[in-house]
Amino acid sequence: MAKAVRASLGDMWITCQVCKSDLFRERGVKLNSTGGELFNLAWADETATGLICRRCGFVHLFVNRGIALHRVKD
Incomplete structure (x- = not known):
């Protein structure tokens, strides 16, 4: 399983919207558009x-580049 991370945006720590946990695993997610898929340009999409909650699995998506990930020691 991927290493656990905590995340912050500026001085605000991010918690899960569902279960309030603060442990996540991180993954890049493509935001495919219909036009990109139609013309084989999905690689250019944003x-x-x-952030996938380690407790309940809820997926949070952030486009803001200011998000900071903090590795959790095992």
């Missing part, structure tokens, strides 16, 4: 940071 990418978001996906």
Whole structure:
């Protein structure tokens, strides 16, 4: 399983909207558009940071580049 991270945006710590946990695993997520798919240009679509809650699995998507990830020591 991927390493756990905590995330912050400026001085605000991010918690899960569903279960309030603060442990996530991070994954890049493509935000595909219909036009990009239609013309085989999906590679040019925007990418978001996906934070998947380690407790409940809810996926949070962030396009804001100011999000900071903090590795959790095992």
